[in-house]
Amino acid sequence: MHGLPASEISRIDQMSLLERDLASRGFSCIAGVDEAGRGPLAGPVVAAACILPRGVYFQYLNDSKQLTTGIRNLLYAQLLAYPGFMYGISIIDVETIDRINILQATLMAMQRAVGSLPVSPDYILIDGSRTPSLGVPCECVIRGDARSVSIAAASVLAKVTRDRIMIELHEQYPEYGFFSHKGYATNQHLRAIEKHGSCPIHRTSFNPIRSCKERGIR
Numbered sequence: 001m002h003g004l005p006a007s008e009i010s011r012i013d014q015m016s017l018l019e020r021d022l023a024s025r026g027f028s029c030i031a032g033v034d035e036a037g038r039g040p041l042a043g044p045v046v047a048a049a050c051i052l053p054r055g056v057y058f059q060y061l062n063d064s065k066q067l068t069t070g071i072r073n074l075l076y077a078q079l080l081a082y083p084g085f086m087y088g089i090s091i092i093d094v095e096t097i098d099r100i101n102i103l104q105a106t107l108m109a110m111q112r113a114v115g116s117l118p119v120s121p122d123y124i125l126i127d128g129s130r131t132p133s134l135g136v137p138c139e140c141v142i143r144g145d146a147r148s149v150s151i152a153a154a155s156v157l158a159k160v161t162r163d164r165i166m167i168e169l170h171e172q173y174p175e176y177g178f179f180s181h182k183g184y185a186t187n188q189h190l191r192a193i194e195k196h197g198s199c200p201i202h203r204t205s206f207n208p209i210r211s212c213k214e215r216g217i218r
Contacts, residue, residue, distance in 0.1 A: 004059050012057050015149045018141065022123050023054070027137075031121035032150025033110050035128075036064070036158035038102055040183030041193070041209060042176070042202045043166050044091045045102065047109035048157035049117050049124075052150055053084035061152050063145035064159040076160040079153055087154075088116030089161055098205040107132040113154075127151045173199045 004012075022030050035047040058078060060071050067075070079085050090112035097105040111132040114124060123137050127144035141147055145155040163182055170179035176192045176199065183189070183201075193208060202209045 004057055008059055009057065012061065012149060015061070015147060015152065018125060018139075018148045019052075019150060027123040029119060029121045029123070030150060031114060031117060031124045032144070032148055032152070032154045033113060033124060033126045034145050034151050034154040034158055035106050035109055036155070036162040037183070038106050039185075040203075041185050041189065041206050042094070042178065042183035042199075043169060044093050044162065045097060045105050045109050046092075046158045046162040046165070047090050047106065047113040048154040048161070049088045049110070049113040049121075050079070050150055050153040050157060051086040051117065051119070051121060052153055053082065056082065056084075058082075058149075058153070061149055061156070063143075063152060064155040066146070067156070069163075072156055072160050072163075075153075075156045079157065085153075086118050087157055088113045088118075089157060090116060091161070091165070094201050094203055097203055101205065102203075103130070106130075125151055127155065169201055173201065 019030050029051060031049050031051050033047060033049045035045055037043060037045040058075060060067065061075060064072055090109040092105045092109045107130060110126065111134060114134055121136060124134055125144060125148050126138055126140050129140050129142060131138045131140050141151060144151040166178045166182040175196050177188050181189050198209050204210055
């Protein structure tokens, strides 16, 4: 069955319980939604919405944070290449994050990701505890990226998309080390901010960027 080890089939079956329950209740087009980049000090926030073909098992599919970079990239390629897999991705830039705050920017990214799907879902599973206005039945799922295959797929797409953006931005601002930490508040990143000040992709509404600017460190 599916050519996968029994343990992997069992794990993915467990992660498919939400989708199977919804299908048994008559929902035929179920999307999972997740974001990447809510917490970093720099770079955009990215959201993805995914609709998986029924009965298809992707080995290793899980919360993207639990996967290695290599496995995430492999799954990203497999998902996008699979016939019938549908997705939408939205990227919200730093200027918008600073203008409307990160929560609203995240909800906007999710809304736009769903809106860019090639079909309209009839039910949406969203990672976390907040949902944007989407016009169809929605369900927030705490730690949904580890509990739903649809959300897990969205987490992989969002994470890989954002990581690749940050690697590209590293070429423009190599002194900050975005290649390695992707904008998160690591010691390396914080030392670079103290030394060089902020750059155009830093979120000025976030500390310590805001406090640096208040102290005159540009």
